[in-house]
Amino acid sequence: MSATGEDMRSESTSRAVSEVVDLVSTLIRFDTSNTGDLATTRGERECAEWVAEQLQQAGYTTEYVESGAPGRGNVFARLPGADPSRGALMIHGHLDVVPAQAADWSVHPFSGAVRDGYVWGRGAIDMKDMVGMTLAVARQFKLEGTVPPRDLVFAFLADEENGGRWGSQWLADNRPDLFAGVTDAVGEVGGFSLTVPRPDGTERRLYLVETAEKGLGWMRLRAKARAGHGSFLHEDNAVTILAQAVARLGTHTFPLVLSDSVAEFLAAVSQESGLAFDPDGPDIEGQLAKLGTISRIIGATLRDTANPTMLQAGYKANVIPQTAEAVVDCRWVPGRRAEFEREVDELIGPDVEREWITELGSYETTFDGHLVEAMNAAILAHDPNGRTVPYMLSGGTDAKAFARLGIRCFGFAPLRLPPELDFSALFHGVDERVPVSALEFGTKVLEHFLLHS
Incomplete structure (x- = not known):
């Protein structure tokens, strides 16, 4: 059945929309929770098997893959397109989430409450929302016999939260x-709306498409010196040497x-809002x-950062240790690795x-071409x-791995958000x-985009 008929698009969208909330809630x-430790990370296999079951019920053939360790479950499915000579488009999402302390929440973080x-719940925006939307649209395409313009590869992945x-x-x-034949990919942390005021008193919604990621490196610093008694004069102190370096x-x-x-x-923001951003000024x-809470994300992309996150030294109060260590979270702008x-x-x-x-390296692509036009058209349609x-x-996603394979990557998980919602804090x-x-x-936007990709 053709993917271009208006009746098909309407029916398919209605069906996908009707189940997306339940899918996200169940996910x-x-x-x-991904603790970063193989022994304590849990749930990925069970979640991946459930995703595979939903796809199989719709008629897909799926492949379940454990990525290097027991329980690290990933699921892949492919939907053939009308033009097999074109490169495939991959839609990817990760199934793992960061841990959550239930006592801190007003609802249980794994309740999926509506x-x-x-x-x-944990993962509602990072990123079981996009996983649910992808699953809903994928199921409808298969159930309705929709043929997209190019092959689509649906990938549901493990361990993104640990790099x-x-x-x-x-x-x-x-x-x-x-990933054979995949030339383009879309994933998380893009496509969400930012409402900006315009000079004429109206508002404009900008949908931020991720086209770049800073490089990511967790660096261990180590100072070595002479151990000794804590009561003595001791100029050669590993703790002091390290502390001064970390502070600098x-x-x-x-x-x-x-x-x-x-x-x-x-x-673009300046054009829409009238705000001026002077890179040569003293306070960019x-x-x-002035953009509000989104400035936490954007501000971190203006320059490299190196934030100390962990310190370790010593084993007794009256012993000056021989070594002291720190861990620093480093992020560098594309093209700045050597200078950083x-x-x-x-x-x-x-x-x-x-x-x-x-x-993990940085990544940047240009904001042009057919795929970008399809994203913009899908947003404007709705x-x-x-x-x-x-x-x-400023952070990192699975796009870093796929870019190494020569795949052009974007972040496009479309969400129209209330202006008052502090999205970045979530x-x-x-x-x-x-x-x-x-x-x-x-x-709706994701379906439109995939039908015109």
């Missing part, structure tokens, strides 16, 4: 056949560097703050060693007051939730 009820117009070592990174290294690094402001994605974002972060490391070495000095614990704009993510936050209306909107 949240799987406790897929109340007050929201679906509540993908036992998920996308392992799959890219060990099972590249799963943690308080350092790296230079402002505007990538193409960030520059295009600022230009202050100018960004040079600055770090200058800051920590010659008496402190460093090594990478985890190291929000005539919308506009897609590129932006850079990522890994308490009382994570997603508006029901945003899920329904996103499902």
Whole structure:
């Protein structure tokens, strides 16, 4: 059956929208907490098997893959398109979530409760919302016999919350056949709306499409010196050496560097809102703050960052230890890797060693081409007051692994959000939730996009 008929689009959308809330709620009820430890991470296999079952019920042939360790479950399914000569489009989402402390929440974080117009629970926006929307649309395409313009690969993945070592990174290294023929991919942390005021008193919704990610590296610092008694004079103290290096690094402001994605974002916001962003001015972060809470995400993309997160030294109060260690969360702007490391070495000095614990590269693509046009058209079809704009993510996603395979990656998980919702605070936050209306909107947009991709 053709994917271009208006009746088919209407029926398919209605069916997908009718089940997306239940799908997201059920996904949240799987406790897929990723602790970063193979022994204590749980739930991915059970969740992946349930996803596979939903796809199989609709008629898909699925492949279940454990990515390098027992229980690290991933599911793949492919829907043939009208033109097999075109590269396939992959829609990917991760099934794991960060842990949550139930005592801190107003609802149980794994209840999937639907109340007050929201679906509540860990993963509601990171990213079981997109997983549910993808699953709803995938099921409807198969049930209705819809043929998309190109092959679609649906990938539901493990371990994104720990950098993908036992998920996308392992799959890219060990099972590249799963991505055969894939040329483009869409995933998380993009497509959400940002409402900006316009000079004429109206508002415009900008939908932020992720086109870039900063590089990610977790760095261990180590100082070694002479151990001794805590009561003696001791100038050669590993704790002091390390503490001074950590303080220099943690308080350092790296230079402002505007990538193409960030520059295009600022230009679009300026055009719509009338706000001026002067990269040569003394307070561009202050100018960004006028955008509200989203400035936490955007502000972190203007320059490299190095935030100390862990310290470890000593074993007794009256013993000066021989070694002291720290861990630093490092993020660098695309193209800045070598310069970033040079600055770090200058800051920590010659008496402190460093090594990478985890190291994932940066990524950036251009905001143009047929796929970008399809995203914008899908948004406009369901929000005539919308506009897609590129932006850079300060964090990381599974796109880092797929970019290594030559796949062009975007973040596009469409959500139309209430202007008053502090969206950025919900990522890994308490009382994570997603508006029901945003899920329904996103499902319609995702279907339109895939039918014209």
